[in-house]
Amino acid sequence: MSQSNSGNDALLDVTQLSKRFGGNVVLQGVSLTVNRGQIVGLLGPNGAGKSTLLSAIAGELRPDEGSVIFAGKQVGSKSVPERCAMGIVKIHQEARSFRSLSVINNLRVVHPGGPRKHWIGGNESQSFEVLRSLKLLDHAYDLAGALSVGQQKLLALARALIREPVLLLADEPTAGVNAAIAGVIKQELRRLTEQGRGVLLVSHDLRFLSEICDRVIALDLGLVVAAGSVDAVLQNEKVVSAYLGRRT
Numbered sequence: 471m472s473q474s475n476s477g478n479d480a481l482l483d484v485t486q487l488s489k490r491f492g493g494n495v496v497l498q499g500v501s502l503t504v505n506r507g508q509i510v511g512l513l514g515p516n517g518a519g520k521s522t523l524l525s526a527i528a529g530e531l532r533p534d535e536g537s538v539i540f541a542g543k544q545v546g547s548k549s550v551p552e553r554c555a556m557g558i559v560k561i562h563q564e565a566r567s568f569r570s571l572s573v574i575n576n577l578r579v580v581h582p583g584g585p586r587k588h589w590i591g592g593n594e595s596q597s598f599e600v601l602r603s604l605k606l607l608d609h610a611y612d613l614a615g616a617l618s619v620g621q622q623k624l625l626a627l628a629r630a631l632i633r634e635p636v637l638l639l640a641d642e643p644t645a646g647v648n649a650a651i652a653g654v655i656k657q658e659l660r661r662l663t664e665q666g667r668g669v670l671l672v673s674h675d676l677r678f679l680s681e682i683c684d685r686v687i688a689l690d691l692g693l694v695v696a697a698g699s700v701d702a703v704l705q706n707e708k709v710v711s712a713y714l715g716r717r718t
């Protein structure tokens with residue numbers, strides 16, 4: 471049984487989540503919690519199931535078993551937009567943006583019926599404010615497609631922040647970025663937790679994880695194999711063999 475989260479700090483309570491694609495078991499009874507004000511890291515080798523877990527929490531795919539409770543409410547039957555409206559916001563691993571729109575319009579774009587039908591509305595001053603805090607203001611009128619890899623990652627974070635996440639699901643938000651941009655991302659994730667929000671962060675950057683996470687969870691072959699501090703998790707022999715044994 472999951473622990474009750476009524477009246478305590480639990481923002482996200484995932485219990486016994488399982489998912490298979492055909493015969494491929496990708497998540498096997500995964501349970502985890504993220505409290506308000508916490509950054510929880512998720513690490514594990516490629517194919518461990520990290521992105522699938524985030525997709526299941528965001529509502530992009532339905533797990534075969536298990537429950538997702540957000541802010542005390544079961545959200546298992548809710549759609550992605552419904553979960554987003556409740557405050558569950560995801561940054562995709564591929565840092566999606568509208569490449570042919572300007573950076574600022576990527577924040578202001580409204581697309582209720584999918585990306586084919588959209589218009590520019592949104593909150594203009596708030597959009598500029600987010601760009602300012604991410605040091606992207608000088609690029610406000612650049613096309614998103616012209617940004618560097620690191621700037622694309624900042625834009626993906628900006629697009630998430632404009633939705634005012636209560637729980638941010640961040641899938642490798644610093645992959646391929648330089649130290650300066652990683653520093654900006656770190657500062658923004660910390661700012662969220664100072665406001666009592668929560669972050670579930672997938673990363674391969676162990677130093678980044680150890681600097682900002684309250685604790686980390688290691689996944690391998692869809693199973694939680696260890697949890698605790700980064701140092702403790704990296705000393706776990708299941709984690710070591712998962713990384714060393716099947717590194718591609």
Ligand SMILES: Nc1ncnc2c1ncn2[C@@H]1O[C@H](COP(=O)(O)OP(=O)(O)O)[C@@H](O)[C@H]1O
Pocket residue numbers: 491494496514515516517518519520521522523
């Ligand atoms: N939509 C899908 N259909 C079939 N298999 C999938 C799908 N999404 C992910 N998988 C498989 O699930 C496993 C875990 O993938 P993923 O969650 O992306 O891992 P990670 O993010 O840890 O690298 C992989 O074996 C992958 O091939």
Ligand SMILES: [Mg+2]
Pocket residue numbers: 520521522563
């Ligand atoms: Mg992934």
